[in-house]
Amino acid sequence: GGDFNQKIDYVFKVVLIGDSAVGKSQLLSRFSRNEFSLDSKATIGVEFQTRTLEIDHKTVKAQIWDTAGQERHKSSRESLYEMQKGQGILRFKGLGLGDWDSPFCPISFSYTVGNEVHLRYRAVTSAYYRGAVGAMLVYDITKRQSFDHVARWLEELRGHADKNIVIMLVGNKTDLGSLRAVPTEDAKEFAEKENLFFIETSALEATNVETAFVNVLTEIYRVVS
């Protein structure tokens, strides 16, 4: 139960990866706090949330990491300024952007096109994947490109993570069924070929989100116990 001195039997680190805007942060928010926001801000840097649950009468603390990682972002000066205020890691100098010399700053460079600011993130890979025993590789069922990129994400994951890592392919946004661009069968076939678990979810409607995380954590438990 919610005992403050609850004994934790296991801590499992799970990473979220996949293209920008597929719903990684909202899946995490749904799982850890049962919250969802339609106008979520792009993730800057790395953050994690935890949730403690029972698996096979053991207390498992899931530590789920979320990042903008290798994504590239495009935003207006206004929204960038909002992110800056929220996170306190970017600084403006005059009209331009620059001088983010903090070692924690995830931006490697930026350039502007008109009023848009393009950001390129510094690789956070090794620290991000270190110690991860599970991964949720997320794509958006309405964005074919986000599914086409799954193979690249997998390559990066397999290049950096432990070879026994449990991987779940997650097709998110099933509530937008009429806009579907990735047939379930295509994803299922890919998952079988690559030895991944597979599920479709909606963070918005809370469909299969709990199941997706619990299945990954249960599978990790099987591997380590």
Ligand code: GDP
């Ligand atoms: P991230 O960049 O992968 O972390 O994506 P976010 O979690 O920030 O979500 C990007 C956008 O998609 C936001 O506007 C979310 O509200 C929206 N979104 C996330 N999950 C869902 C979902 O299941 N259904 C719908 N319709 N929108 C979603």
Ligand code: MG
């Ligand atoms: Mg995010």
